[in-house]
Each structure stands twice: as structure tokens, then as C-alpha cells.
Amino acid sequence: MSVAPGEAVKGRGAAHESLRARLHLHAVLPGLQDVVAEDAEMAALVAGTRLTVQFRVAGGPAAAVCFADGRCTVRPLDDRAAVGESSSLSPGHEGGGTVTLFFTSAAQLNRMFDGRGGTPIPLRGFGKLGFMQREFTKLTERLSYYLKPTPELFADPDYLAMNTRLMLTTAAFAVPILLEYDPVAAGFRRIFDGGSIALTVLPDGPSVGLVLSPQRIVAVKGGIDAPTALIRMRDVHIASAFLNGTLDTFAAVACGDVEISGQLRKVDALGLVLERVPVYLS
Amino acid sequence: MQTYSFAGSQALFKRAASVIPCGIYGHFSPAPLVPPTSYPFFAVSGKGSHFIDVDGNDFIDYMCAYGPMVLGYNDPVVDEAARRQAEKGDTLMGASPLMVDLAERLVELIPFADWAFFAKNGGDMTTYATMIARAATGRAKIVAIEGGYHGVAAWMQGPGHHGVVPQDTENVVRIPWNDAVAFERVLEEEPGRIAGFISTPYQHLTFADNELPAEGYWQRIREFCDRHGVVLILDDVRAGFRLDLRGSNECFGFRPDLACYCKAIANGYPISAIVGRGELKSDAAGVFYTGSYWFQAVPMAAALACIDELQRRDAPAYMADYGRRLTDGMKRIADAHGHDLKVTGPPQMPYLRLTDDESTMLHQRLCAECTRRGAYLTSHHNWLVSCAHTDEDLERTLAIVEEAFTVLDEEGGT
Numbered sequence: 060m061s062v063a064p065g066e067a068v069k070g071r072g073a074a075h076e077s078l079r080a081r082l083h084l085h086a087v088l089p090g091l092q093d094v095v096a097e098d099a100e101m102a103a104l105v106a107g108t109r110l111t112v113q114f115r116v117a118g119g120p121a122a123a124v125c126f127a128d129g130r131c132t133v134r135p136l137d138d139r140a141a142v143g144e145s146s147s148l149s150p151g152h153e154g155g156g157t158v159t160l161f162f163t164s165a166a167q168l169n170r171m172f173d174g175r176g177g178t179p180i181p182l183r184g185f186g187k188l189g190f191m192q193r194e195f196t197k198l199t200e201r202l203s204y205y206l207k208p209t210p211e212l213f214a215d216p217d218y219l220a221m222n223t224r225l226m227l228t229t230a231a232f233a234v235p236i237l238l239e240y241d242p243v244a245a246g247f248r249r250i251f252d253g254g255s256i257a258l259t260v261l262p263d264g265p266s267v268g269l270v271l272s273p274q275r276i277v278a279v280k281g282g283i284d285a286p287t288a289l290i291r292m293r294d295v296h297i298a299s300a301f302l303n304g305t306l307d308t309f310a311a312v313a314c315g316d317v318e319i320s321g322q323l324r325k326v327d328a329l330g331l332v333l334e335r336v337p338v339y340l341s
Numbered sequence: 342m343q344t345y346s347f348a349g350s351q352a353l354f355k356r357a358a359s360v361i362p363c364g365i366y367g368h369f370s371p372a373p374l375v376p377p378t379s380y381p382f383f384a385v386s387g388k389g390s391h392f393i394d395v396d397g398n399d400f401i402d403y404m405c406a407y408g409p410m411v412l413g414y415n416d417p418v419v420d421e422a423a424r425r426q427a428e429k430g431d432t433l434m435g436a437s438p439l440m441v442d443l444a445e446r447l448v449e450l451i452p453f454a455d456w457a458f459f460a461k462n463g464g465d466m467t468t469y470a471t472m473i474a475r476a477a478t479g480r481a482k483i484v485a486i487e488g489g490y491h492g493v494a495a496w497m498q499g500p501g502h503h504g505v506v507p508q509d510t511e512n513v514v515r516i517p518w519n520d521a522v523a524f525e526r527v528l529e530e531e532p533g534r535i536a537g538f539i540s541t542p543y544q545h546l547t548f549a550d551n552e553l554p555a556e557g558y559w560q561r562i563r564e565f566c567d568r569h570g571v572v573l574i575l576d577d578v579r580a581g582f583r584l585d586l587r588g589s590n591e592c593f594g595f596r597p598d599l600a601c602y603c604k605a606i607a608n609g610y611p612i613s614a615i616v617g618r619g620e621l622k623s624d625a626a627g628v629f630y631t632g633s634y635w636f637q638a639v640p641m642a643a644a645l646a647c648i649d650e651l652q653r654r655d656a657p658a659y660m661a662d663y664g665r666r667l668t669d670g671m672k673r674i675a676d677a678h679g680h681d682l683k684v685t686g687p688p689q690m691p692y693l694r695l696t697d698d699e700s701t702m703l704h705q706r707l708c709a710e711c712t713r714r715g716a717y718l719t720s721h722h723n724w725l726v727s728c729a730h731t732d733e734d735l736e737r738t739l740a741i742v743e744e745a746f747t748v749l750d751e752e753g754g755t
Contacts, residue, residue, distance in 0.1 A: 243501040254699065287700035309363035313354055313371035313382065320375045321700040323721060324548040331501045 073165070077119055078240045079339045080165035083172040084114055084122040086232035087340065088133050090202050090225040091124055095131035097221060101201055102129060104194050110187060112195065113159040114179075116168050131198075158191060159183035174203070213299070223295050224265045226302035227258065228280060229340075230333055231267035235276040237335050244335045247328040251276055254287030256325055260298040261291055271325075288321035290329075304337065342744050344713040349396040350382040367493070368407050373547075373721045375702075379709035381717075387414025389729040392717075400717040401734045403667075405725040408579055408604030411660075412650055413729025419608045422646035426639045437638035443645055447616050450648065451588050453596040454616035458625060460635050463578030463603035464492025466615040467539065469630050470599045471496070473617070474537030474572035477624040484527055484538045484571075487515045488546045491539060491576050518544040518552055521561035528569045538566055539574040542589035543686065547722050548701075550694065551686030559595035566598075572621070575600040578613070582606060583689040583725070585657055586648070592687075605651075610643035656728050657689060663735065664688030664726045670739045678746040692723040703749065710745035711738075 094101050108126040113136065115121040121136035160179035162168040170176050181188060205221045206229075212218045237244040238251060251271045259266040259282065268283035269276060292298040297316045300306035308330065311317040319326050354371070358364035365371060365382060374380040381394030390413055392402050405411065412419060426439065444457040460466055471483050483496075491497045495509035514531070516523040518540075528535055540562075544552040566573040575597035580589045582605035590597055598621060603613035611634070617625060650656075668684040668691050675682035680703075681696040695704045701720060708718040716738045718724060 243507075246500055285700075289702075307358065307363060309366070309370050309372045310354075310358035313364055313377045314351075314358060315376070315378060318376065319372070320705055321702050322548070323373055323375070323701075334501070334503070 074240070075339070076165040076169055078236065080116055080162075080168045081120045081236045081240065082233055082336075082339050083168060084116075084120050085135050085236055086229045087172065087202075087206070088114070088122055088124065089232055090206065090228055091198055092131050092133055093221070093224055093228060094198060094202050094205065095126075095129075097224070098201060101198055104197060105129070105131065108190065108194065109156070110190060111157045112191070113157060113183075114162070114168065115159060115182075116162045116165050119162075119165045119168075156187055157183055158187045160191075208303075216295075219299055220295055223260060223299045223302060227260065227265055227267050227298065230302060230336065231258065231269060231278040231280075233336050233340075234269055234329065234332055235278055237332050238276060241335050241338075244332045247332055249273075250325055250328040254322055254325065255283050255285075256288040256290070256322075256329060257283050257286035258290045259292070260295055261293055269329075286321065288323070288325045288329075289319065290326060291318040293317070304334075342714050342741065345381075345396065345398040345715070347378065347381055347394070347396055347398070350380075350394060351378070353395055354382050373719070374709075375705035375720060376709060379713050381712075389413040389415075390727055390731065390734050398715070400712070400715055401730070401738055402717050403724040403726065403738075404717060404719055404722070405727050406609060407722070408583075408725055409607075409609040410725075410729075411582065411605035411656065411727050412608045412647060412654075413727055414609070416608050416647075416650065416729070418650050419610070419643050419646045423610060423639050423643040426642035429638070431637050431639045432634060433636075433638070436636050437641055439638050439641040439645065440636065443614075443641045446645060446648055447614060450586060450652075451600065451616050452591070453588075453598075453618060454600070455619035456622045456625065457614055457616045458630075459641070460613045460615075460630075460632055461611050462492070463576070463601060463613050464494055464497065465632065465635075466578070466601035466603065466613045467491040467497065467574070467576055468494050469615055469625075469628065470539065470572075470574040470576075470601055471537055472628045472630070473599060473621055473625045474574060476627050477572055477621055478536040478570060480534050480536035481512045482514055482531060482534050482536060483512060484514045484516060484524060484535055486518045486540050486544065488549075489515075489518075489540060489544075489576075490546070491578075519555045519558055521558055521565065524562060525565055528565060528571070535569065535571050537572040537574050538562060539576055541576045541578075542580055542584070542593055545579060545686060545690065545692070545723050549692075550683065551690075551692040551723055553686075554593050559590070559593050563595045572599060573597045577601060578603040580687070580690060582648075582651055583657060583660060584687055586651055606647065607640050607644035608647045608650075610640035610647075611637070612640035612644050614644075651728070654728050659728050660689040660726045660730075661687065663730050664691055666735055667691075667726065667730075667738065668693065670735070671742050674739065674742050674746055678750060680746070686723050688726075690723045690725050694720075706749055706752075707742075707745055710748050711741050714741040714744060716741045 095105060105126045106129050110126050112124040123134055123136050125132045159182040161182045162179050205225050208222050238248045252273045254271055256269045266282040268279045292301055293316045312319055354364050363370050371377040371380060371382050381398060383395040384392045385395055386393045390401055392400055447457040448454045495505050496513055498505045500507055500510050514527050543554055575590055577589050577600050581602040585591045588600050599615060599617045601615050606612060606614060665688040672682045682693055683696045684691050684693050686692045698704050705720045708720040711718045
């Protein structure tokens with residue numbers, strides 16, 4: 060039995076839409092960094108671009124996607140997103156122009172991310188709308204391509220690696236947001252009171268981490284030193300199954316396909332928090 | 342010292358994982374064992390304080406099957422009582438006379454108990470207890486302790502766990518352990534809506550130091566329950582008959598209205614029990630509650646024999662003495678290696694951790710190295726000792742612990 064995409068969110072209120080918008084901006088959109096960094100065609104597409112694209116939701120979250128020096132960086136602009144901020148999301152390379160896309164509601168932004176309309180109102184940067192219609196659209200389409208696998212696509216090792224990288228990033232960056240705003244995940248918040256959790260795909264990455272404190276949880280891309288809880292997945296296939304929710308995790312841990320050590324209470328709670336991602340992102 | 346290999350366990354687990362969710366589910370899941378490759382997954386036999394795994398490795402068991410083993414595996418007295426009953430019959434068309442004997446035995450043994458009722462698992466009894474409390478009070482809500490474990494039914498699990506919907510837990514109010522003021526506040530905020538208060542006699546969470554009740558805590562809880570007409574439910578499933586044969590509450594100077602027992606009641610034979618005050622007997626009778634195997638006579642025979650043996654051997658005192666000598670010895674070894682090994686909880690069920698190890702990874706390695714040498718220790722859960730643990734076991738265990746610390750030293754873990 061399965062639920063059709065989007066079915067899970069029908070009938071949900073403004074809080075649900077707001078949380079989805081935060082996830083879209085602060086957990087999904089950062090995937091553009093990887094798309095530019097790892098996909099040569101996309102890197103070439105923005106090689107000479109120096110531009111900042113701001114996404115702003117009325118009374119809600121905001122984020123900036125910055126293109127400069129052949130790189131893409133994504134960072135939150137709203138104060139309330141601080142809990143989901145990544146230390147790797149260095150300040151953007153503003154300059155060269157800014158496009159501001161305004162959404163009158165979180166639901167409008169979510170419709171855009173769902174590919175169901177939601178066209179924003181451009182408030183600034185009218186001269187750059189051509190970039191938005193051509194290059195930026197191609198970028199987001201490629202991000203969407205990597206995030207929506209089919210069995211055939213999974214057979215391609217490069218696709219599998221990219222999907223896993225993006226899913227790992229999305230998962231890590233979703234955690235602070237869910238712990239802050241999702242009523243069920245918030246019940247686990249006090250478990251994440253200190254230390255750090257590292258998630259690594261063996262043998263060579265990618266890796267992400269969560270740095271924890273009672274006040275703030277920070278998701279980071281890349282490895283972290285001396286984590287107090289460690290999750291290591293044997294290879295990209297195991298990681299993909301883990302992140303896509305098709306792995307019997309308990310059996311995988313026992314078999315050694317997923318290694319866990321350190322503060323297991325946090326590892327256990329992290330798994331339950333990540334179970335909340337599909338509630339908002341189909 | 343020879344270290345064990347677990348090829349047989351791992352091969353069998355692969356077969357298990359292909360046909361059984363989790364491979365091995367629940368509290369026997371190897372997932373919290375770090376690393377799993379240092380632990381046996383399947384046991385084939387046991388005798389006294391030892392069990393043998395599928396690879397033929399022999400372990401001194403400090404988890405005691407997570408509690409049911411209290412006199413020792415294959416205890417001859419209990420097994421003989423069970424065998425004799427098995428020859429006569431087990432599940433028959435009618436309750437066994439032994440059920441009456443066992444109920445009378447528990448009522449005689451447990452000072453506050455006026456009646457007893459039997460099932461299979463601890464969770465059967467904790468759920469029944471909440472139903473009795475609701476029937477008796479006409480109220481819906483149950484107050485429980487944050488993180489407190491009372492079984493696996495949906496109401497006992499927290500929101501966000503698989504298969505649990507918000508409605509399952511909406512009538513459960515969680516408060517911190519050792520916080521009578523929080524309980525009083527809930528009673529004031531929910532006047533006339535609290536049916537029961539359920540708690541273990543002390544806080545024995547996993548992954549955390551165990552905490553004994555503060556001075557006067559249980560007495561205040563009792564007082565608030567009496568004042569507000571709330572049923573006081575003691576979940577003595579894990580600690581029962583290990584701390585005190587009259588019920589663990591006797592250690593802490595209070596008497597509940599209902600108490601649930603399971604693990605140590607029959608030395609591994611499947612039976613659980615609830616006992617209660619006379620005032621709740623008609624409410625218990627009014628709740629329809631039963632199970633296909635709840636009238637098995639063999640576990641009842643085993644329970645009667647087990648309780649007699651626990652009394653004859655003064656089991657709580659024996660286990661407390663062994664537990665103290667075990668943990669004192671381990672602390673001395675840890676000290677000598679430059680570590681602080683913290684021991685919490687009663688000596689019959691100690692929880693240990695290295696305080697100089699925030700991540701717990703060192704403690705996990707210590708437990709794994711001990712297990713690979715034949716002393717089965719886990720890092721996430723309180724340990725349990727039994728009446729079958731001997732001085733020879735203790736000496737062997739401490740030698741293993743010494744070598745395990747030495748290995749950690751050599752590997753740079755200390």
C-alpha cells in the first residue's frame with residue numbers, strides 16, 4: 060500500500076505548509092551546491108555567473124542562492140532558520156546583481172517546488188530574469204532529476220552516487236528544522252542536547268554532521284572531528300537504501316552494513332526524526 | 342586469553358534477516374551491541390550462570406536473558422517442577438489448580454496484595470493495570486515518567502515511533518522522574534481526569550545512569566494519589582523479586598495499589614502477574630482480559646518452585662552481595678587503568694559507564710572486549726546478576742575485565 064505523492068499533505072494547515080517551505084529552502088535547495096560542484100554540465104552553465112537569487116516568503120523563511128567564481132552557495136536569510144544553518148554555508152558571494160523572488164505564502168513556494176505552479180513575484184533583478192528562465196531553471200530541473208529516482212536511474216552508479224549525496228544533505232539539513240518545528244520530532248529535541256553526530260558513506264564519503272547543543276543544532280557538510288555518535292554506511296547502495304527508507308536498519312546494523320557507535324540514544328532518535336521527512340517531502 | 346569468533350551467529354543472522362523483520366527483533370536485536378561482530382546473536386543452551394552460543398562459545402551471563410534468568414539456566418528444582426506438571430498437561434480445558442496455589446502464594450508473599458491475576462508478558466500486565474485504573478476511576482489519563490518503559494503496546498511508546506499515532510498516547514501525561522511537584526501540578530491542571538500513576542520503583546532507563554527515588558518521593562506520590570483518588574501502579578516487571586521478594590516497593594517504603602511482575606517470577610518460564618488491593622478486585626474482574634496461553638500450568642508450577650527457591654536462597658541478598666563484589670572489583674580495575682567507572686542502580690541490577698568517556702565509545706569497546714573473552718556485558722542497559730553466579734564466575738570475570746582494559750590501553754583507547 061502506498062500513498063500518492065502529495066496525498067500526505069492534503070488538508071494540513073499553515074504550520075504544515077510553513078514547515079514544508081523551510082525544508083524546501085533550507086534542506087532541499089542547498090542541493091544546488093552539489094549539483095554545481097559535481098555535475099560538469101551544470102558547472103559550465105553557471106561558470107561565469109555572478110548573481111544572488113533570493114527566495115522570500117511573506118512572513119516566512121528566506122534563502123539566498125549565490126553564484127560566484129564557478130561555485131554555488133545556499134544560505135538561509137531568516138533568523139528563525141539559524142537552527143538549520145550550516146557552517147559550510149559560508150556567506151554568499153553577493154555582488155553582480157540580485158534577483159528577489161517573493162512568494163505571498165509558504166503554500167505558493169511549496170507549489171513551485173512541487174512543480175504545480177506557484178510562480179513567484181519578482182521584486183528585484185528584472186534584468187536577470189533571462190538567467191532565471193534559462194540557466195536557473197535548468198539547474199533546478201537537474202536537482203529535481205537527481206532527487207526523483209527510478210529503478211532504471213538507480214542502475215547508473217553516477218546517478219546513485221549523486222542521489223545519495225543529495226539525500227544525505229537533505230536529511231542532515233532537515234533535522235534542525237524538524238526538531239524546531241515538527242511537533243512530533245520536537246519531542247526528541249532534548250535528546251540532542253550536546254555532542255555531535257557524524258553520518259558517513261564508506262569508503263570515501265560523502266559525509267555530513269550535526270553539531271548539537273541545547274540552544275542550537277547545526278548541520279554541516281563534510282566530516283566532523285571526534286563525533287560522540289557515529290553512523291557509517293558500508294557503501295553507497297546501503298546508504299541509498301537507508302536514506303530512501305527501504306533498508307531494514309536493525310538487520311543492517313547487526314550485519315555490519317551500517318555501523319553505529321557512541322551515543323546510541325541520539326542515533327536512535329535521529330532515525331525517528333528522519334522518519335518525519337517523508338511527512339513533508341514526498 | 343582466547344577471544345571468541347562469531348561466524349556461526351553471523352551466518353545464521355543472515356538467514357534470519359531474509360525471513361524475519363530485524364533478523365532478531367525487540368530487546369534481543371543485536372543493533373545496540375557495539376560492535377555487533379563482538380557479540381553472539383543466538384544461544385543454544387544454558388546452565389547456571391552460563392550460556393553457550395551457536396559457535397560453542399561459553400559466556401558468564403550478566404544480562405540473564407534481560408531478567409527472566411534469576412536462579413540460573415536449567416535450575417534443577419524449577420525444571421523438575423515444570424517437568425512434572427508437563428507430564429500431566431499444560432494448556433488443558435480448564436484452569437489449573439496451580440493457578441489458585443500461585444495466587445495464594447503471591448498474596449501471602451506480597452504484603453499489600455489481596456488478589457493476583459496471570460498472563461504472559463510484563464506488558465500484558467501494565468496495560469491491564471491501566472484498564473483497571475480507568476475502570477475504577479471512570480477517568481482516562483495515565484501519568485507516567487518521561488522515558489519510562491512499560492512494554493511495547495502503542496500507549497506505552499512515544500509519539501513518533503513506528504506504528505504509533507497521536508491518539509495512542511493522548512491520554513498519557515509524562516513527567517520527570519523524582520519530581521513529585523510535577524505530579525501534583527498535573528493533578529491540579531487535570532482535576533478529576535487522572536486515572537493512574539505508573540512507574541518503575543526506580544528509574545532504570547537504557548543509555549542513562551539509573552536513579553533511585555529521592556528521600557520521601559514515593560511517600561509524596563502515595564499521598565497525592567490518595568488525595569486525588571488516583572490508582573498507584575508499580576511496574577515491577579524488571580526489578581521484581583530481585584530487590585525484595587515482597588515487591589521492590591518495600592525497599593522504598595511505600596505500597597502501591599497494583600503491582601506488575603514478570604521477569605524473575607518463574608526463572609524463564611512464560612508467565613507474568615499482577616497483584617492488587619482488595620478495593621480494586623471487582624474493577625479487575627470487570628475488565629475482560631485473557632489470552633490463549635494465559636492458563637498454562639507448566640509456568641505456574643515453575644513460578645511456585647521459583648518463588649520457593651528464591652526465598653530459600655535469600656535471593657535478593659545473595660544477588661546484592663555478588664553485584665557489589667562485581668562492581669567494586671571492576672571499579673578497582675578501572676581505577677588502576679586511570680578510569681572512573683560509575684555504578685548506579687541497585688547492586689542486583691547495576692548500570693555502569695565510564696565517566697571519562699562522553700561518547701560512550703570506550704565503554705562500548707570495554708563491554709565488547711569482555712564479551713569476546715566470555716563475560717557477556719552490554720553497554721546500553723543495566724546488567725543483571727543471578728543466584729547462580731559463583732565466586733569462580735566473579736574471579737574469571739574480573740580477570741577478563743583486567744585484560745579488556747589492558748587491550749584498550751594497548752590500542753590507545755585510554
